[in-house]
Structure formats: structure tokens, C-alpha cells
Amino acid sequence: MQPASNHASQTRTLYDITFVFAAVIFVIVGGLIVVSAIKFRSKPGDDTLPKQIHGNTKLEIVWIAVPTVIVLVLFVLSALTLGKIDTAEANSMTINVTGFQWEWKFTYPSYTLADGTALAITGVSGPLDAQPGVPASQWPTLGLELNQPVHFHLESDDVIHSFFIPVFLFKRDVIPGHPNDFWLTPDRAGSFVGKCAELCGLYHSGMLFNVRVMPKAEFDQWIQQQLAAFQKAQNACKTPQNGVIQVVAKSIQFNTKCMQVPSNAVTKIDFSNEDPGTPHNIEVYTNSSATTRLTGATGPTNTIVGVSQTTYTIPSGLQPGTYYFKCDVHPGMNGKFVVK
Amino acid sequence: MAVTQVPTELAEPEPSFGARILGWMTTTDHKKIGILYMVTAFLFFLIGGILALLIRSELARPGLQFVSDQTYNELFTMHGTIMIFLFVMPVFSGFANYVMPLMIGAPDVAFPRINALSFWMVPAAGLIMLSGFLVKGGAAAAGWTSYTTLSEQSAQLGEHGQDLWIVGLVIIAAASLLGSINFITTILKMRAPGMTMFRMPIFVWNTLVTSLLGLLAIPVLSAALIMLFIDRNLGGSFFDPVHGGNTILWQNMFWFFGHPEVYILILPAFGIISEVIPVFSRKPLFGYRAFVFATLSIGALSFAVWAHHMFATGAVLLPFFSFMTFLISVPTGVKMFNWIATMWGGKIKMATPMLFSIGFLAMFLIGGINGAFAAVVPVDFAITDTYFVVAHLHYVLFGGSVFAIFAGFYFWMPKFTGKFLSERLGKWHFWIMIIGFNLTFFPMHMLGLMGMQRRIADYPANEGLTGYNEIATVGAFLIAVSILIFIWNFVSTLRKPRTATDDPWEANTLEWATSSPPPPQNFTHLIRVRSERPVFDWREGRKALDQAEKEMQP
Numbered sequence: 001m002q003p004a005s006n007h008a009s010q011t012r013t014l015y016d017i018t019f020v021f022a023a024v025i026f027v028i029v030g031g032l033i034v035v036s037a038i039k040f041r042s043k044p045g046d047d048t049l050p051k052q053i054h055g056n057t058k059l060e061i062v063w064i065a066v067p068t069v070i071v072l073v074l075f076v077l078s079a080l081t082l083g084k085i086d087t088a089e090a091n092s093m094t095i096n097v098t099g100f101q102w103e104w105k106f107t108y109p110s111y112t113l114a115d116g117t118a119l120a121i122t123g124v125s126g127p128l129d130a131q132p133g134v135p136a137s138q139w140p141t142l143g144l145e146l147n148q149p150v151h152f153h154l155e156s157d158d159v160i161h162s163f164f165i166p167v168f169l170f171k172r173d174v175i176p177g178h179p180n181d182f183w184l185t186p187d188r189a190g191s192f193v194g195k196c197a198e199l200c201g202l203y204h205s206g207m208l209f210n211v212r213v214m215p216k217a218e219f220d221q222w223i224q225q226q227l228a229a230f231q232k233a234q235n236a237c238k239t240p241q242n243g244v245i246q247v248v249a250k251s252i253q254f255n256t257k258c259m260q261v262p263s264n265a266v267t268k269i270d271f272s273n274e275d276p277g278t279p280h281n282i283e284v285y286t287n288s289s290a291t292t293r294l295t296g297a298t299g300p301t302n303t304i305v306g307v308s309q310t311t312y313t314i315p316s317g318l319q320p321g322t323y324y325f326k327c328d329v330h331p332g333m334n335g336k337f338v339v340k
Numbered sequence: 341m342a343v344t345q346v347p348t349e350l351a352e353p354e355p356s357f358g359a360r361i362l363g364w365m366t367t368t369d370h371k372k373i374g375i376l377y378m379v380t381a382f383l384f385f386l387i388g389g390i391l392a393l394l395i396r397s398e399l400a401r402p403g404l405q406f407v408s409d410q411t412y413n414e415l416f417t418m419h420g421t422i423m424i425f426l427f428v429m430p431v432f433s434g435f436a437n438y439v440m441p442l443m444i445g446a447p448d449v450a451f452p453r454i455n456a457l458s459f460w461m462v463p464a465a466g467l468i469m470l471s472g473f474l475v476k477g478g479a480a481a482a483g484w485t486s487y488t489t490l491s492e493q494s495a496q497l498g499e500h501g502q503d504l505w506i507v508g509l510v511i512i513a514a515a516s517l518l519g520s521i522n523f524i525t526t527i528l529k530m531r532a533p534g535m536t537m538f539r540m541p542i543f544v545w546n547t548l549v550t551s552l553l554g555l556l557a558i559p560v561l562s563a564a565l566i567m568l569f570i571d572r573n574l575g576g577s578f579f580d581p582v583h584g585g586n587t588i589l590w591q592n593m594f595w596f597f598g599h600p601e602v603y604i605l606i607l608p609a610f611g612i613i614s615e616v617i618p619v620f621s622r623k624p625l626f627g628y629r630a631f632v633f634a635t636l637s638i639g640a641l642s643f644a645v646w647a648h649h650m651f652a653t654g655a656v657l658l659p660f661f662s663f664m665t666f667l668i669s670v671p672t673g674v675k676m677f678n679w680i681a682t683m684w685g686g687k688i689k690m691a692t693p694m695l696f697s698i699g700f701l702a703m704f705l706i707g708g709i710n711g712a713f714a715a716v717v718p719v720d721f722a723i724t725d726t727y728f729v730v731a732h733l734h735y736v737l738f739g740g741s742v743f744a745i746f747a748g749f750y751f752w753m754p755k756f757t758g759k760f761l762s763e764r765l766g767k768w769h770f771w772i773m774i775i776g777f778n779l780t781f782f783p784m785h786m787l788g789l790m791g792m793q794r795r796i797a798d799y800p801a802n803e804g805l806t807g808y809n810e811i812a813t814v815g816a817f818l819i820a821v822s823i824l825i826f827i828w829n830f831v832s833t834l835r836k837p838r839t840a841t842d843d844p845w846e847a848n849t850l851e852w853a854t855s856s857p858p859p860p861q862n863f864t865h866l867i868r869v870r871s872e873r874p875v876f877d878w879r880e881g882r883k884a885l886d887q888a889e890k891e892m893q894p
Binding site (some may be wrong): 007010011014015018019021022023025026028032033036037038040041042046048049050052053055056059060063064067068070071074075077078079081082083086117127136158159160162164166169170171172173175176178180181182191195196197198199200201202203204205206208221227277279296304305 | 353409410413428481482483487488489490492496497504510550551581582585586587588621622623624626627628629630651654655658666667669670674675677680681683684685686687688689690698701702705706709710712713715716717718719721722724725726789790791793794795796797798799800803880
């Protein structure tokens with residue numbers, strides 16, 4: 001695996017050193033096993049005992065001392081490299097990574113919309129083999145700038161995932177209740193694949209993402225495209241048709257990021273869950289911290305398991321304003337709830 | 341060779357089939373319980389093996405061909421659980437049960453009825469776990485490590501395969517704990533006159549240390565399992581961060597048990613190999629005392645390395661656990677050199693048990709070396725949770741434990757039954773198994789380095805992973821062929837007449853100083869124990885005496 005970050009090259013060097021030690025030890029010890037198995041086979045008809053040797057203190061001290069020295073050398077080399085790769089880097093760009101079943105969300109706090117919302121990149125991943133499967137073009141894309149240090153901040157909403165980019169020769173677990181941070185500088189442009197490396201349930205194998213390392217000009221252009229697309233998605237709101245909004249949950253995604261309802265009429269949300277065996281609901285909260293519920297489902301246990309359908313009744317007379325909806329089981333499925 | 345045959349066939353009528361079954365079910369004879377353990381464990385080995393073949397079939401090609409994502413997760417979860425808790429652990433309990441009391445010259449274990457109880461808990465627990473396949477939502481599917489909070493999710497859907505897994509494991513934990521206490525007491529209190537601690541066979545030493553590890557580690561597993569059960573079913577939140585729990589706590593508890601567990605699974609294998617190699621090299625074990633101290637230090641260090649399974653969590657002190665992990669490789673290396681030095685200068689008889697032992701040395705060497713990569717923390721960041729680790733653990737647990745299990749079985753089969761397994765079929769078994777094993781697991785190193793993660797039902801077709809996966813699948817079916825040869829060998833041997841004398845291999849330890857198979861009370865008389873090789877002393881002494889008598893004659 002050709003490394004693609006400053007840390008990955010150091011890890012690769014360390015791997016090569018370890019490999020040399022391993023190869024030498026394998027050849028010597030493996031050779032001794034083979035030689036002793038061939039050379040010391042008994043001759044047919046030879047019934048006499050070989051010399052009965054019970055041990056040899058000098059020899060035993062040697063084969064305690066030599067391996068001890070070898071592992072100490074490896075430990076020191078390992079600790080030195082660890083010190084270099086497991087530290088904060090100056091002038092880094094922060095990217096918040098959220099893992100949830102079975103997708104990734106990448107938030108760039110340094111790039112915001114006019115209203116201050118940080119750029120968030122999502123996509124569709126999950127079932128790799130559903131018919132039709134999710135092609136790589138729909139996976140979320142993590143865009144990185146060449147030679148720009150990155151600070152990754154990892155959080156999980158549900159179970160433990162592991163944020164793994166093979167070309168960076170690195171992974172770090174994404175743990176609910178235990179945010180993790182790490183730093184690196186991508187130093188090879190190209191398109192790579194990112195994965196989840198910790199079993200996280202049904203579609204663990206499909207929890208993939210694209211990684212694009214781009215030179216500055218290309219990266220800036222990419223960010224602008226993403227911001228425009230994000231703005232468009234933020235603005236697009238579903239409004240009721242004949243008093244009904246239809247919302248579909250599929251592949252752990254709602255088909256909308258925004259719903260807008262009138263404050264002077266009752267709205268019904270026809271909700272269909274198309275994820276077999278997976279529970280979903282729509283719950284409306286006063287804000288994105290999701291502490292005070294407003295309407296929608298009656299609580300986190302009020303879910304439906306797909307494939308199935310339900311209807312939520314949104315009462316009239318709600319205070320106009322911008323609220324927040326989400327699926328209680330999958331906090332990554334969320335959006336704006338506007339009352340006008 | 342010329343030990344007097346003790347008559348074991350008493351002139352009684354053959355008991356009826358029902359009476360024989362009842363006899364096996366109510367037995368408290370450590371030898372019969374040992375056989376029950378081994379047979380039960382082998383049946384679970386076949387079940388776990390079939391699950392492995394399904395896994396390999398699914399992975400041979402990208403795309404899902406045979407099973408769903410859900411079923412796949414159940415397959416590898418139950419494969420790991422069965423192989424560790426229902427095969428390797430009980431099969432070693434079987435060997436220890438049968439052989440250890442004979443080796444120390446005892447008539448039985450210290451608590452024969454508790455011994456029977458701990459055996460019967462194992463098949464019960466196994467059936468409870470396997471019944472998960474029949475309930476709603478299927479069997480446990482969160483991996484054999486069942487990391488929270490994933491392992492807590494299915495409870496919210498009213499699926500109880502994971503609960504059956506917990507209940508089964510709690511029972512197995514209790515059974516192992518009882519077994520550990522039984523073995524420790526037997527070894528400390530029931531040795532024959534002259535059998536001092538430093539004359540005990542290495543297999544007995546390793547059984548002792550294994551039991552001590554079990555005694556200290558298994559209660560932590562039990563506690564964690566019960567906490568997980570409370571979280572799932574009784575509204576607890578030990579491991580649930582949303583309600584103030586700590587999900588890393590599960591990993592700390594699980595691996596505090598789990599790493600000593602690795603040595604519970606391999607120390608008995610070291611014990612078997614340390615008995616087989618001296619016998620077939622016709623030399624004493626090189627550096628007996630160093631070997632004992634190596635075992636003791638491995639046992640002690642195994643409690644200080646658990647977090648090397650957790651380097652990628654960002655929640656453990658990396659240099660400490662890295663250092664301890666490197667350190668534990670030193671006593672393991674000492675053992676490797678002692679085994680080689682035992683063969684060196686010997687006159688090796690290449691019978692099947694020796695062949696499997698040499699296979700063990702070679703495969704375990706690879707398992708030790710590729711483990712060193714994971715101890716180098718930055719390299720571990722790259723390879724942990726990939727197929728590199730799958731390769732490593734199978735080189736240790738299959739290349740290590742399973743090769744040793746077959747070495748031990750071919751070695752003690754004449755003692756168990758009075759009959760020899762076929763050498764010809766045994767060699768076919770060995771060679772097909774070692775080729776199949778390497779075809780299966782060696783390519784996994786490459787897969788891991790290419791970034792293939794563990795526990796995935798499927799992989800993208802464009803990452804170049806297909807070729808190695810195909811080779812691994814072919815290898816897995818070769819292993820299956822070798823196991824079929826073994827079964828054929830075993831079944832056809834049972835039909836042969838008894839031909840084994842008391843001491844057919846010219847061995848060293850006391851189990852060879854009684855008939856094959858031994859009488860219910862084990863010994864009709866005991867030879868004197870003056871070294872760690874009492875049967876060697878007795879046999880060679882007798883030869884010298886015969887020689888002297890011959891020379892005295894005019």
C-alpha cells in the first residue's frame with residue numbers, strides 16, 4: 001500500500017523495519033526447525049539412545065538475552081514513531097467526522113453558509129449488495145487539501161465504528177460518548193477509499209466513503225461546489241399537498257432535509273419506512289440538541305420497523321419558527337422543520 | 341516395552357446399549373469425562389467448521405451469493421464463539437481430564453462429581469447458544485467480542501439471540517471456573533509419592549497455570565456478561581453512554597479476560613507439544629526449569645497486555661501496553677528455542693504426533709512473528725481490525741492450538757483406546773491440513789495489508805481482493821477434506837483390535853506406566869518417581885538390568 005500522508009510514510013518505514021526483523025527471525029528459527037527435523041531423524045534399526053542433554057545454562061541465557069534486546073529495539077523504534085504520529089499538528093483544518101449506522105457525515109467548521117451553518121457532506125452508503133446496490137458515486141466524499149494538515153474529530157451517534165483510510169495506514173475508533181481526535185497531512189493527490197473497520201451491525205461492509213486529496217486550487221473549487229449543493233439542499237423544503245407531506249426513509253436517509261408546514265392548519269405526515277428490519281421514526285424537536293420534543297412521534301420508543309408505514313399528525317397552532325426533526329434511532333437522519 | 345499387561349477385560353457379560361449410555365451419562369471417572377469432553381468438543385468443532393466454510397464460500401467472490409448480511413454476521417459471531425468456548429477450551433479440558441491425573445499418579449481428580457457437572461454444563465450451554473439460530477432475529481451477530489453498544493441494540497428490537505449467547509457463556513464460564521478449581525486442587529494435593537512440583541510433566545504445569553489464569557480471568561468475564569444482560573433486559577446502562585454508561589468499559593473487562601483467555605487456549609497446546617517432542621526425539625525436554633518459569637511468566641504477563649486489543653480506541657496508555665506485549669514474546673521465544681534444542685541432537689522418530697508437533701512449531705512461529713507487527717503500535721493502527729489480524733489469530737489458534745490438539749490425539753489415542761490411529765491416513769491428514777491451512781490464512785496477510793477489514797460480508801470488486809479470497813476459500817475446503825480423512829481414520833481405528841502395549845511410544849510420563857486403556861482406578865501399582873521422566877527411568881533401568889543379567893550368565 002503506497003502511503004499517502006506524512007504519518008503513513010513513517011508507519012510504512014516502521015513496517016519495513018519490523019518486516020526485516022521478522023524475515024531474519026523467521027529464516028533463522030524456521031531454518032533451525034527444518035534442519036533439526038531433517039538432520040536428526042533416527043536411522044532405521046538404530047535403537048540406541050542419543051546423548052541425554054537436559055539443558056545448557058549459557059545457551060539459555062543467550063536465547064533469553066538476544067530476543068529481549070530485539071524487542072527492546074523494536075519497542076524504542078515503535079515508541080519514537082508513535083510520538084511523531086500521535087500528536088497535534090499546527091495550522092490544521094478541522095473536519096468533524098460523525099459515524100452512524102451505516103454512513104458517514106463530514107462537517108467542515110471552517111466553511112459555512114451565510115447563516116453560519118457549517119458545510120456538512122453526506123451521501124448514501126450502507127447495503128453494498130441491495131438490488132440495486134449503492135454505487136461509489138453516491139458514497140459521501142471526504143475532500144482534503146494536499147499538504148494541508150487536517151485535524152479529524154470523531155464522534156458516533158449510535159455504536160462503535162472505526163474511521164479507516166487504508167492509504168493513510170491509519171484508523172481510529174469512532175466511539176459513542178468518547179470523542180477521538182487525530183492529525184495528519186495528506187501528501188499524495190488522488191482518489192481513495194475509506195471504510196468502517198469496526199463491526200457496526202447489518203451493513204458494516206457497505207459503510208464506505210470516497211476520499212479525494214486535491215491540490216489547493218482544485219480543493220477550493222470543490223468546496224465551493226459542495227457549499228452550493230449544501231445550500232440548495234438546505235433550502236429545499238417539502239410542503240404539504242392537500243394537507244399531506246410524504247416522507248420516505250430508505251437506506252438510513254430521509255428523502256428530505258426540510259419540511260415546511262402551515263401554523264394555521266393540521267398537516268399529516270405520511271411516513272413510509274423502506275428499510276427492511278430497521279426501526280425509524282420522525283420526531284420533531286425544538287432544536288438540534290433534541291432535548292425538548294415538539295410533535296411527531298410520541299417518543300424514542302415510538303418507532304416503526306420497515307417495511308411499513310405510519311401517519312403523524314402535526315397539529316395546527318404551532319408557534320411559527322424553525323425547528324428540527326430527526327429519526328430517534330438514527331440521529332444522522334435529520335433536517336429542518338419550519339412552521340410558517 | 342515389556343510391562344506386564346493388566347487384565348482389563350473382566351469376564352462379565354457385555355452391558356446393554358441402554359446401560360452403556362446410562363453409564364456414560366452418570367460417570368464420574370475422569371477418563372470417561374475426558375472422552376466426553378473431547379467428543380463433544382469435536383462435534384462443536386465440526387459445527388464451527390461448517391460455519392467457517394459458509395463464511396469462506398460467501399467471501400470467495402464480491403457480492404452476496406449465499407447468505408444475507410444479517411446471516412453473515414451471525415455466522416462469524418458463532419464461528420468464533422464456538423471455536424473458542426465450545427471447541428478449544430473443552431477439548432483441552434478433555435485432555436487435562438484424561439491425562440493429567442494419570443501423569444501425577446492420582447486415581448481421579450479431586451472432585452469427581454463436580455467434574456461431571458462442569459462437563460455437562462458445556463453441551464447445555466452450547467445448545468442454548470446455538471438455539472439463537474431459531475429465535476426471532478437470529479443468533480448473536482455482534483462478533484465473538486460482542487462490543488457494546490452494538491451488542492445492546494438488538495434488545496430494543498425484541499431480538500434475543502444475543503441473550504442466549506450471554507446465558508450460554510455465563511454457564512461455560514461457571515463450568516470453566518469449577519474445572520479450574522478442580523484441576524488446581526488435584527495437582528496441588530493428589531500427586532503420587534515422589535512427584536514433586538519440579539518433577540511434574542510440563543503438560544501438568546501448563547494445566548496448572550491455565551487453571552490459575554481461568555480462576556483469575558473468568559470471573560471478570562462473568563461480571564461483564566451479567567452487566568451486559570442487565571443493560572439489555574433490565575434497564576441498566578453500564579455500557580450505554582447516552583444514559584451515563586461507558587462503552588469502553590466493556591472492552592476493558594472483556595479483554596482483561598480475553599487476553600489471559602488467549603493463553604488459556606495456547607498453554608495446554610504448549611504442554612502437549614512439550615510431551616510429544618521429547619518422546620519422539622528420544623531426549624529429555626531441553627531446559628525443563630526454564631520452561632516452567634517461562635510458563636509462569638507468560639501467565640503473569642498475560643494480565644498486563646489486555647489493552648493491546650484496544651490501541652485504536654484512543655482510550656489506553658499505548659507505550660505501557662506495547663512494552664508489556666513485546667515483553668511477553670520473550671518467554672514464548674524461550675519455549676520455541678527449548679523445543680528446537682530438544683530435537684537437536686536427538687534421534688527423531690517421525691510418527692504422526694511428531695509430524696503435527698513440527699507443524700505446530702512452524703505455524704506457531706509465523707503466528708508469533710506476525711503478532712509482533714501488531715505490537716508495533718503505529719503499524720497496529722494500520723492493520724488492526726483487518727484480515728492481517730485474522731491471519732495472526734488463526735496462525736496462533738489453528739496453527740498453534742489445533743495442530744497441538746491433533747498431535748496430542750494421535751499421541752494418546754493408544755492410551756485412550758488401546759488402538760493406534762493409522763499412520764498412513766494420519767500423514768495424509770497432516771499434509772493436506774497444513775497445505776490447506778496455509779492456503780487459507782497466509783493470503784489473509786496480504787488482504788489485511790491491502791485494507792480489507794474484518795467481519796465484512798462483502799467487499800468492492802475493484803480493490804483487487806478477489807484473487808486472494810478465492811485462494812483462501814480453496815484452502816478452507818482442503819482443511820475440510822483433511823478433517824474428513826481424520827474422521828475416517830478415527831472411525832476405522834475404533835473397529836480394529838487392541839494392539840497397544842502399556843508404553844508403545846517409549847514415553848516418559850506416568851500415564852504410560854499403566855495399561856492401555858487404564859483400569860478404572862488408573863494404577864494397580866505405581867513405579868517410583870525420581871525425575872521428571874519416571875517411565876524412562878524405569879524402562880532404561882530395566883533394560884540395563886536385563887543386560888547385566890545376560891552378562892552374568894555363564
